[in-house]
Amino acid sequence: MAIFAKPARALLCAALIAASTAEARAPAAGEPRIRTDRIILLDIQRVGGQLFSAGEQGWILRSDDDGASWQAVQTPADRTLTGLAFADDRLGIAVGHGATLLRTTDGGRQWTKVELDGIGRDSLLGVTHLGGQRFVVYGAFGHYLESLDGGLSWERKPVLDEEFDRHIARVLKVGGQLFLFGESGTLLRSSDLGASWERLPSPYEGSFFGGLATSSGTLLAFGMRGNLYRSTDHGDSWTKVPLETRAALQGGLVLADGRIVLLGNAGLVAISDDDGRSFAPGDKARGGLAQAVAVADGLLAVGDSGVQALRLASSTAN
Template sequence: MFSHRLPSLALALWALAALPAAFVQAPALDYPIAADKVLLLDLEKAGERLVAVGERGVVLYSDDQGQGWHSLRTPVTRTLTAVAFATGQEGAAVGHGGALLHTGDGGLHWQAVEADTGGESLLGVTAMGGKRMVAWGAFGLYLESDDGGASWQRRMILGEDFDRHIAQILNAQGQWLLVGESGTLARSLDQGQTWEAMESPYQGSFFGALQTRDGTLLAYGMRGNLWRSVDQGQSWNKIETATTLAINGSLQQDNGRILALGNGGIVLASDDDGATFRAINGSTKANLAQGVQLSNGQTLAVGDRGVTSLARLVIAKGAKS
């Protein structure tokens, strides 16, 4: 099963937690993995630490704003597609073959978690507030956790016949939004207890979604498709992107700029809450999966060439590229 983060690529391819941080050391890897020579599909913050996940169960972490990276052994060898943290210490990583991992020390140590996945691939995980987390994946697979990812319960959503791959779920100002394969759009108004399908403007696959600070929803995916809603998903407008490359991830920077990241190193920028986007030319040709802005203002992305700095692409708001 392929990852929604980089669809074209993937087809080709508790004891220590309570100790003071100074005494916690990550397990040694048999061989180090260079941060620029590994397929990475997600990157998240655990407090001030950066944690990235990718192929063969690889976890990389950095405690110096991405200047140096350390690779970790995990209990799985399947590709990890996503990582999320409910707190600065407690989080989960998910992946192919139903792989589920839990950490209680900010990503330094990981334990395998059993759950009813049927061996289907998990494509995403996110924190929904407190210790609530949700994970999702292929053929409608949907899991919930109330303890920061230490245990998971499978639930059926959108009926017995729902079998579309779920690409992302996000908490959009109290409304949970789901996007996925074949133009799937759904929402929950009761924090995931019940779900209802929404009319979709698009029959191709969505690979992700973002809610901006102003409440605007963006959904994106195959062949450069990007859609915008200013009414909580009741109606959508297609946004011109001038690309047919897949858009895989997105983020909003501290200055309000929205970046959409995709295959072929494409980076699209918007300074008007997603109403228009333009390409920012960069030197990287890496297929980009996801990005994050650091406390020092730098923006990093991950993809098929590991960790990539987008420093050259983050120009001043309103300046010409």
């Protein structure tokens, strides 16, 4: 979740039929109690048969039943968590404000704090798993760190050069390439998993908050004021995709059937069934949404109104 934007994201499909709120289950002795409709959550990820969500005050929630109930997991963090990534069903990393970095090796039941050198108390805005034991974390003022040992140790890496200081919102792995989306229209590409970077021509001077890649290789870059751009040549050129909104786009996902869902502030949902050439508005969700995952009967979205379950209509695409 970008530090330079209000929390948001949302849901999918040409019909968002119903919205409901999940409740945290009754905690066992020693577990914290939390209302899942009264907490800001900025990321949600599926890890095997489990869901994990992270957000304000260091909270991490875990669900074993596709979001029907949630367990609050105690962590050593008290700052807002912005992102999650897992290597497998045991090893995971969470990052957040105040240079917070947490690590789990038991499938998210326990988290330990890892101290980072060289970034002060600046915010980390995201984490990306690059394969095996390799992760990168990134965030404010160009901070970009890499771990080759599953998050035990981290080394700061330059992006472009030592003077690079733009906020990094998202690093996306697409095959053997990395794409970096950030502040002030920053679009970068690496063909060696971050050892070197090249600046891509940017169609926009405002901040990008994220990007997606479809199964066909199409890239989408999105950000402030409903700005959305599409590339079919690995980022060498970009075409603006019109959207009927000025709301910031914060995230999204590509569904198994190929549809693309973009998520934004003020409950914005936009859906494409033509590989991102055009988008239609979905029903407005409750509050700002930060991210979503697909579940058996629709989507589960998180944001500034906690967890929302939304049922989706079947795709009409051929």
